[in-house]
Amino acid sequence: MTAGQRRLLQGALLLAATVAATSAFAADVARQLKWADLVPKTMPAQPLQGKTFFGGSTPAPDGGPPPPPLAEGTFMSVKRRQPGNDRPPAVVPELDGQSVSIGGYVVPLDFDATTVKEFLLVPFVGACIHVPPPPANQIIYVKTEKGFEVGGQFDPVTVTGKINTTVAFTGLADAGYTITADTVEPRTK
Template sequence: MGLRNKLLQGAVVLALLAGVVPAVASDSPQMLKWADLIPKTAPAQPSKAKTFFGGSTPVHGDDAAPPPLAEGNFMSVKRRQPGSDRPPEVVADLDGKSVSIGGYVVPLDFDATTVKEFLLVPFVGACIHVPPPPANQIIYVKSDKGFEVGGMFDPVTVTGKLTTAVASTGLADAGYTIAADSVQPRTK
């Protein structure tokens, strides 16, 4: 009878663990790659011509150079994004999920070296150069406590709750928003 009770207790423990482990696993953030933010039904973006230094060639409706900006006003003018004439194509299934994704910081709100609001982008220099990436490749991040910037070109990993709420900023529109629980430097 003692062996039977021990086996029964073991079965109960295993049943309890079977119910607990998935709950713990579902609490861990989903690791995302930038390609995960593009719906599978989205049309492929045509590749643009590259300049000698590897950046994209600016696209203007009439192929004329844009008018020069007064000194100091470069960051205040919103640039035209690919697909900016329609709502961003986002993956609706990601709305409300706890996620973790790596990228680069384009600061929006900072105090000295502490950044509280920023755009997370997939590559260095996105949103600084013309044109910015499509909205589904930009994430608006708000971190209540902020984080210390190591270097402008250092990658970070952001963990928090992702929503498909579009955020419009002076630099670009973001197709996703993250309320950051943590922003950590990423090892290369």
């Protein structure tokens, strides 16, 4: 093999390695999602209505008397009324298995002091806690191996990881999606 052929072969190998590395990097880049991306295009979009913390209670759906107060310590064990909970959640199956990134607010489920390992990611402050939960396709159940330190309860975060369309049933609400998080980072407003 001549010196010229050797340089040509080295150049071709370098080019192939560069293309392979670029392709692998492109495959790992997380798709930026908005909450509307979680609703199938065949469904009519209904804007989520955030409610204020002091917005008052929701009247009973049948116009009857309000439900009795909950016993001390049972708040997390009572399933909340959730739009569409009488049928499977309408999810976008094409998202299954993709690497994604989405911003939202944390509703902690499993935590140790200020470290959270499991939580619901919701599109607006107070969802599932102070107001009835949004539809299941607007709630994401998030698991993170390492956990993350919670700042303020109403601080937004960005979650990056693999999403799947497995329904998660929690004590607060059903989630139409699950993300195994690689990172959970505070989001600048």
